[in-house]
Amino acid sequence: MTVQVLGDGDVQRLITMSESVEVMAEACRRHAAGTQAAPARLAAPLEWGQLVFTAGAYTNPTGGRIGFRVYDMEHFGSANRDELVAVFDTTDGSLVGLVAGSALGPLRTGAIGGVAVDTLSRADAQTLGLVGTGKQARTQLQAACAVRRFTRIRAFSRTEESRREFCREMSGTVGVDIEPANSAQQAVSGADVVICSTVSNSPVLEADWIEAGTHVQNVGPKFRDSSELPSALYERANVLVTDAPAQLADYGDRFLVAGTPDAERVVSLGEVISGDAEGRTGDDQVTLFCSLGLAGTEVALADRLLELAAA
Numbered sequence: 001m002t003v004q005v006l007g008d009g010d011v012q013r014l015i016t017m018s019e020s021v022e023v024m025a026e027a028c029r030r031h032a033a034g035t036q037a038a039p040a041r042l043a044a045p046l047e048w049g050q051l052v053f054t055a056g057a058y059t060n061p062t063g064g065r066i067g068f069r070v071y072d073m074e075h076f077g078s079a080n081r082d083e084l085v086a087v088f089d090t091t092d093g094s095l096v097g098l099v100a101g102s103a104l105g106p107l108r109t110g111a112i113g114g115v116a117v118d119t120l121s122r123a124d125a126q127t128l129g130l131v132g133t134g135k136q137a138r139t140q141l142q143a144a145c146a147v148r149r150f151t152r153i154r155a156f157s158r159t160e161e162s163r164r165e166f167c168r169e170m171s172g173t174v175g176v177d178i179e180p181a182n183s184a185q186q187a188v189s190g191a192d193v194v195i196c197s198t199v200s201n202s203p204v205l206e207a208d209w210i211e212a213g214t215h216v217q218n219v220g221p222k223f224r225d226s227s228e229l230p231s232a233l234y235e236r237a238n239v240l241v242t243d244a245p246a247q248l249a250d251y252g253d254r255f256l257v258a259g260t261p262d263a264e265r266v267v268s269l270g271e272v273i274s275g276d277a278e279g280r281t282g283d284d285q286v287t288l289f290c291s292l293g294l295a296g297t298e299v300a301l302a303d304r305l306l307e308l309a310a311a
Contacts, residue, residue, distance in 0.1 A: 004097035004306055011103040014308045017139070018146045020111035020301060021118070025273065027058070027300045028115060028243065032270030035059045038295035040250035049074035056296020057090065064090035067299035069105070077199075085302040097306040108301050109293060110139025112243050112269075113195065113217055116289040118147035119272055120241060120280055121193050121215035126151045129191030131184045131205060131228075132198035133157040133166035136219055138173075140195045145174040148193070153178045156187035157198075185209050196220055200228045207232035212284040219291045227256045229288075234262045237288035239279055243269040244292035266290065 006014075030036035036058035044051040050073040057066035071083040083105050087096040117125075128150045130137055137155070144150070153176050157163045160180075167178040181187035184205050188194045191211075197219035198204055207230055210216060216237070220228040234240060234257045242248050245268050248255060257263045269289070271277035280287050 001095075003095055004309060006097065006099045006302075006305055006309055008101035008103035010309060011099065011101065011107060011305060014305050015107075015301075017107075017111065017114070017142045019304070020107055021114035021143055021146055023301050023304050024108065024111040024294075024297055025115045025118075027294060027297045028112075028270035028273050030058050030060075030270075031294060031296075032268065032274040032276060036296050038244060038246055040244075040246045041295070043073065054293065054295050054298060056294075056299050058296055058300065059090070065096070065299055065303050066090050067302070069298040071105075085298050087299055087303045087306060096303065097309075099302040099305060104298065104301060104305075106135050106139045108297050109136060109219070109291065110141075110143040111301070112294065112297060113140045113219065113289070113291060114143025114147050115273075116217060116241065116243070116269060116291070117144045117193055117215065119269065120239065120287040120289060121148065122213055122280070122283055125192035125215070127191045127193070128153045129181075129188040129194045130155040131157070131187055131194070131196045132220065133163055134197065134199075136197040137166070137195070138170060140197050140217065140219060141170055141174060144193060144195065145176070150174075150176055150193075152176075154181045154187045154191070155179070156181040156184050193217075196228050198228045201226040202228075203230040204228050205233075206230065207236045210236070210286060212286065215280075215287045215289070217289045217291060222256050222290055223251070223254045224256055224258070225254075229256070231257050231260075231262075234288060235260075236286060238282075238285040239287040240266045240290065241269050241272055241279065241287065242266050242290040242292055243294040246295070247292040248290070269294075
C-alpha cells in the first residue's frame with residue numbers, strides 16, 4: 001500500500017485561493033443540505049500536550065470522504081507547530097492520503113473567510129481594513145481579494161516593523177498597495193470590510209468605529225474573558241453569522257455574547273448561502289461573521305489537493 005503524503009510546498013503549488021474559496025463554499029452548501037457532518041472539536045489532554053481533533057465527513061456524487069485534522073494545542077503559538085489531515089474513502093475505508101505541515105490550516109480558514117466576505121459584504125465593497133498582520137491575516141486578505149475588487153487596503157498591528165513588512169509583502173501578492181495604518185481606528189475608518197485576526201485578549205476596536213454598511217470578520221478570540229471584538233459590536237450588527245454552529249454551541253457560556261438575545265440571532269453561513277437563513281438585505285446594514293472553522297472543511301480541502309496532485 002502506497003499512501004500519498006503532501007507537504008506545505010504542495011499546498012502552495014497545487015491550488016489557488018479562488019479555487020480554495022469554491023471548495024469551502026461547496027462545503028458550506030453541503031452542511032446546509034445535511035450532507036456534511038460537522039461536529040465540535042474534540043480535545044485529548046495528555047501529560048505532555050493536548051491533541052485537538054477536528055473530524056468531519058460528507059457525501060458527494062462520487063461517494064464521500066471522512067477524516068480529521070489533528071494538532072498539539074500545547075504548542076499552538078509555536079513557529080514549528082505542524083498539523084496533520086487524514087482523508088479516508090467512505091465507500092471502503094481506504095486511506096486516500098495525508099497532508100502535513102502548517103499551510104493547509106490558514107489556507108482553509110482564509111478561504112472560509114472569503115466565502116463570508118462574498119456572501120455578506122456589499123457587492124460594491126472597495127475599501128478593506130485589517131487589524132492583525134499575522135499568518136491568518138495573510139490568507140484572509142488573499143481570500144477577500146479573490147472575491148472583491150478592493151482599491152484601498154489599510155493594515156494595522158501593534159508592532160510597526162511587522163506591520164510595514166506585511167504591507168510590503170502582501171502588496172505584491174494581491175496587487176494593491178497596502179497602507180500601514182498608525183492605529184486600529186485609522187485602519188477601519190471608512191472601510192467597507194473589516195477583518196480582525198489577532199490574538200488579543202481585549203477588544204482592538206470600538207463598535208462606533210464601524211460605519212453603516214460594513215462587513216466585519218471576527219477571526220481571533222471571541223470569548224467572555226478573551227475577545228478581540230467588543231460585545232457592543234455584536235449587539236450593533238444587524239446580521240450575525242457563523243460557519244460552525246456546533247462549535248459555537250460547544251462554547252456554551254464561554255462565548256462572548258452567550259445568554260444574550262444576540263446569541264440567538266447567530267445563523268449558519270451555509271444556510272445564508274442556500275437561502276434558508278437571511279443574510280444582508282440592505283446596503284446600510286452591519287454584518288458580522290464569527291469564524292470558528294466548519295468541521296470537514298480541512299478534509300475537503302485536503303481531498304482536493306490530493307486529487308490535484310494525482311492528476
